[in-house]
Amino acid sequence: MNKIPRPTPEEMIRKSFARFTDEEIIPKAREMDEADQFPRWMFDKIAKTGAFGIRYPRSVGGAGGNTTQFCIMVEELARGSMSVAAFTAMQCLMGTNFLFEYGTPEQHERLLKPAIRGEKVASFALTEADAATDLANVKTTARPDAEEWVISGSKTWITNAPVADFFTVLCQTDKNKGLRGLDFFLIERDTPGLYVSKKFDKLGTRATEISELAFTDVRIPHENRLGKEGQGVGNLMRILSVIRVMTAALSLGLARAAYDQSARYAMERTQFKKHIGSFQLIQQKIANMATEIWASHLMTYTTAEMIDQGQRPLKEASMAKYYASEVACRCADEATRIFGAYSYSMEYDVQRYYRDCRFLLFGGGTSEILQTIISRECGVS
Amino acid sequence: MNIVVLVKQVPNTTDVKIDPKTGNLIREGVASIINPEDRHGLEAGLQIREKLGGTVTVISMGPPQAMETVCECLAMGADRGILLSDRAFAGADTWATSTALGMAVRKLGEFDLILAGRQAIDGDTAQIGPQVAEFLRIAQLTYVRRLDAQEGKVIAERALEDGCEHIEAPTPVLVTVLGALNKPRHPTVEGILAATSERSPVEVWNAADIGVKVQDVGLAGSLTHVVRTFTPKGARDTRRLEGSATVIAAELLEALRQKEIRLGE
């Protein structure tokens, strides 16, 4: 008689984080956005759910979940606040992945496990002033000296930098080897010679903090190189599909929020003595939003499933990120049209979606470079 | 302390629609949730376990899909879940529901504290808690909005219409709780993955498992039967008062007087 099936973990993660988003995030989303700073208290609340360990095994304090579950979780969070979803994704994936994969047991005890518990904030630094889409141009150098590495250079647009306790930083170890001369290094915040700039003033995701990092002869121990020599970019490629499908899931969350509000408003707002949803041109917007969201959903979760089956679907993940982020921007745009002047008011959420969706276009590859990659994967280049 | 929490799966709406033909609740298209007050009951149980040690067991009677509710409780931190599910339980009124829940608690053996919601948002009778306590012949504290437990006793504050009551009771005792009691925690990711795995500590018990006769539970064991369910017609007589505040107040008082509605002594 024990044959009654359990709900799937995916269903339960969806339901549980939907509730978390409705109860904890949505009532505070505007306040967090206007406060214009990293909401540590929200980070702590998310930590209590064990979210930061979703991808990691129990041996390091994680939950042993998969990419699909991770995507569902960040999608639901993004429905409430892109900022919150973005710093959660950073903590779950980019900020901690290389420390998990290539860190020493001592580094796991001192940094990774506390990061999974939410006691330390992680950050990930690739981008430089002249090396953004073109990562091969990274100029921050790591030079061996005795038993140490000496880091010099600077990074920009680094999410969480103003609040982070440690950074995973892409540095050049051999300038003659191009992409094969790049490695990741673990750098802790209080290391002498590390300077964190003041935070950027930015259009969207205002509840995340972003700044520059400057390294002046920052000396770190030998074991702080994360991964084998010259394999930084190769190792980044190993999780690139996950980063892209995760960004697609963030996009999906924002698109759904814009759609949900639009559908409700279309049935509430009356003009010409009718609710505006009775006008075919508004119906067209709703139909297109719903259709594109469904397509994004299918692309995102089909790709996540491929990753969970052990594949590395770079083409599909690029397509999912490209498509879903553009859909998020279209949905936010259509929502502003449906809300009319009220979308222009800071008292409605729609303006926040409209600002926050732009974030999705750049991280994880711009739409332009993704189209280039997709075409190359299709054999046309 | 060994704690049992009674949880019910209910439709996620207080605006339950009733099928005019059959008189049954229309559940299609409405998502199911844990009865809101029951989450507070579980939270109270988990906090007491954290303080005093012991175990928290949840029991839910319902159709197979109530498995989700039991698993959600495990994900929040309960140690063990029992789903009472059997065609024989179907169509139960509150008496038959209490019989089944009471027998299940008995089968569990030793317990110190039973927690239940004050009331379910669909059935709304607030009868189950008290009836289960009577069935087990233990003390009951209802409408509890503050609760502390020590070995051997609980100390509670009951919300009454005209004030509150501070009261202590020795264990074993049954407590029905209000939402004001606490803020339920969210399930953890690790808890969700464990609760949904094949090895999660959920048992499904049927009528034979809890040792009840089929005629004592479900529709057969119900003492009451729903003859008809309907929405009361009684259209409201609405009058709109207009004018200055003083005029409105005067007219309102007069109207209340005419209806012989007494305004205090």
Ligand SMILES: Cc1cc2nc3c(=O)[nH]c(=O)nc-3n(C[C@H](O)[C@H](O)[C@H](O)COP(=O)(O)OP(=O)(O)OC[C@H]3O[C@@H](n4cnc5c(N)ncnc54)[C@H](O)[C@@H]3O)c2cc1C
């Ligand atoms: C909110 C936010 C958070 C960020 N967080 C981080 C972080 O935590 N860590 C980090 O390392 N970086 C971070 N970044 C930086 C992000 O990764 C870069 O913005 C991204 O790599 C694109 O670089 P860029 O914006 O300088 O654009 P550029 O590379 O300068 O591109 C400018 C334009 O040229 C186009 N372009 C460039 N190359 C090509 C080409 N080959 N073919 C066709 N078109 C091309 C681009 O598509 C774009 O339209 C963040 C950025 C933002 C906005």
Ligand SMILES: Cc1cc2nc3c(=O)[nH]c(=O)nc-3n(C[C@H](O)[C@H](O)[C@H](O)COP(=O)(O)OP(=O)(O)OC[C@H]3O[C@@H](n4cnc5c(N)ncnc54)[C@H](O)[C@@H]3O)c2cc1C
């Ligand atoms: C006269 C009458 C006839 C009924 N006939 C039918 C019928 O024919 N078919 C039918 O489907 N339903 C019927 N019901 C509804 C059903 O009996 C009740 O939903 C059920 O007994 C619980 O009562 P309640 O919802 O009022 O819970 P309440 O007493 O308001 O709930 C209080 C608390 O008791 C606990 N609790 C309640 N129910 C359960 C449960 N199932 N498992 C675990 N804990 C629980 C919870 O902690 C809950 O918060 C009938 C109800 C009445 C009053």
